[in-house]
Amino acid sequence: MDFSFDEAQQLFRDSVDRFVAEHYDFETRQRIVATDDGYLPEHWQRFAELGWLALPFPEGYGGLDGTPVDTMIIMESFGRGLVASPYLSSVVVAGHILNRAATEQQKQALLPALSDGSLRLTFAFAEPTSRFDLADVSTTATEDGAGYRLNGYKCVVHYANTAHKVLVSARTTGNQRDPMGVSLFLVDMGASGVSARHYPTIDGQRAADIKLDNVRVDADDLIGDKDHASAFIEETCDHGIAATCAEAVGAMSVLYEMTLEYIKTREQFGKTLGSFQALQHRMVDVFMACELCRSMVYAATCRLTESTAERQCTASAAKVQVGKAGRLVGHEAIQLHGGMGMTDELPIGHYLKRLTMINTMFGDIAYHTARFRRTANYFSL
Amino acid sequence: MDIAFSKDVQAFRQEVRAFIRTHLPDDIKHRVERGEELDREGHMGWHRKLCQKGWTVPNWPTEYGGPGWSLAQQYVFHDELAFNCAPRLPWYGWDMIGPLLIEYGSDWQRQRFLPPIASGEEWWCQGFSEPNSGSDLASLQCKAVLDGEHYVVNGSKIWITAAHVSDWMFALVRTDSSGKKQQGITLLFIDMRSPGLSRRPIITFDGGHEIDQCYFQDVRVPIENRVGEEGKGWSYAKYLLSVERIGTADVARSGTMLRRLKTIVASERAQGKPLLEDPWFADQIALLEIELKALEVTELRYLFETEAGSDLGPEASILKIRGTEIQQRITELIVDALGYYACPDLRPALWQDANIPAVGPDYAMLASASYFNLRKLSIFSGSNEIQKNIVAKAVLGL
């Protein structure tokens, strides 16, 4: 039983925190999300120099052999700074798929470029009728000579605007909701038949709906075994869950700190707000919610490499916990700031926006409560 | 970071589990599972077996008869007791008097009082609360005046758990009222058979008798039964609150209750299907289990975050608040799950004959009584409101 960070992890955390403190104050952040790209390409270059883009990948492909705990550290700091970037979609999510499912040759071709920042990817899995079910895939891939033709529609694909290529889940056999028969393809964003409608998301980040109209891909654009991608997709999204939950913990910590500071200084009725017990107890509820989430994020992160059932059950538990806490913490932060909490000028509301987005990503409270039910038996450590 | 117990600790868990499964009498297990109060004899049947094994005072060092376990071993031991429906260790002796005397007691006190705690021969109760001093404990008025080699105690203590089955009370009494209210409080060990000490049972609204009010009329307490210095009782009481106490969150007991709830919803039927398939129940249970999981990891984090475990300070308050909320919620859901069979009141019958069969399923027998009884959890050991005050002050700095 060990909840500590080793020295390398602490140094790493300091370096991410320093970046956020020096380059990502709230005003800068607001300017960045208002740009066309919704992130700063110079920052991406900086991430590459600092080795963050290479973090989860094996050394043989230019990576740093990092662990999920390292990803957790970077995501928590990003959450604190409300950092908007394709890190999650490109490195954590798409990167995980390649790392786990791609052939040696594909890895050699893609991972070094992903690590040095010259290649950005994203993962298109959601569809308008799939909701959060990852196996509900109506996009099709039909064999066409040595390659495939893709047809379908993917929605709310994170930072597709900056991606060179997109990983697409498509059905090669079976019925719309069969876990069996789903395959993964790497599609060039510029390929003929790919059309994208880009838009900002509620949290200032970027996404796109992508239409695939008879898009031709080669046989070696297939990632992983044909028909057998569902398990990888599920696993990948659990990595996404652990990462977004860590990000949420960072965001919630900031809301907690700001609100606490505010009620300690703001005075009404001749006293600080913090001297009113009704507000003290609400602040304690906020603190408890943050603490419980932090624990669950540690558990979910450490369990990513355990058995499938353990991984799923803990990831779902974390996602539910973070979903509920995100609302509580966000709402209380706004309420206790009074009118100030409603302003666009203060970061408070922007943190709630990110937390709201995170609650939806990779499945919401209802979805993960149900998945938890399916996977959880009585647990113990 | 690694959130699993080491191989050694896991092997130890198996050893504890095997011991409990071999030696815990079925009827005791059944009664604990139902949520029944055990009488002292019921407890002792099991306690003697634990004692032979040397496992009744898990947190004590070996020189005082403890097993010398690591924090992780202690955690796992309590976990297994709860998981296998073994009774809790008798209140207050192992977890409070032991650490108290080891830290502040005299040699004579250690020799006199520690061994009978380990053997289970002497039971203890906690005499802190008074009719006019509950949450504001430091305002207590029960008075002790030194008269030669004795303190003479006058006043009353209320809500005393298990006073009627205890041999000794550790009591906070006022020896000086001239200074601040926290000063002038002294900690005494009072023999429950002392002349002048009388008791009145308090029946709780679930029908049970687990607490009493005690009255002291010129009760003489030898001076050697005073712990530490006169007037320092408040700091000893605070020490007792701060000693690291595994199980504040009671995660494993909640886990066992939750398994019981799951058994119930699997057996109960609604609309021709197991209640388990009712989406409302299924979700309520899943949400609760998730809360419990988060609490479990949080407790472990607080216990093991720093090397060798740190003393739980205000963190213990968080564990207490959330732990009690979860336990109370489980009992509510059990009552909900039982439908009509939550209604028969079988306690009077049970008092006459412990083997009385249930009306309806056995698991329904004490469900409502447990639900009513566990409302106490958010009131005692520092009410949940007081715990929030503590966190607000000590952690949030408000």
Ligand SMILES: Cc1cc2nc3c(=O)[nH]c(=O)nc-3n(C[C@H](O)[C@H](O)[C@H](O)COP(=O)(O)OP(=O)(O)OC[C@H]3O[C@@H](n4cnc5c(N)ncnc54)[C@H](O)[C@@H]3O)c2cc1C
């Ligand atoms: C079943 C049971 C067993 C017990 N066992 C023991 C025992 O063995 N030994 C022992 O010494 N005591 C025992 N107690 C007593 C227990 O510790 C007290 O009941 C508790 O401290 C609350 O005190 P009170 O009952 O006087 O309530 P009060 O202090 O009058 O509180 C009433 C309500 O007001 C709230 N409140 C009080 N002050 C504040 C504040 N400052 N801010 C916000 N809310 C506040 C409380 O949270 C509570 O909800 C037991 C109690 C019960 C119910």
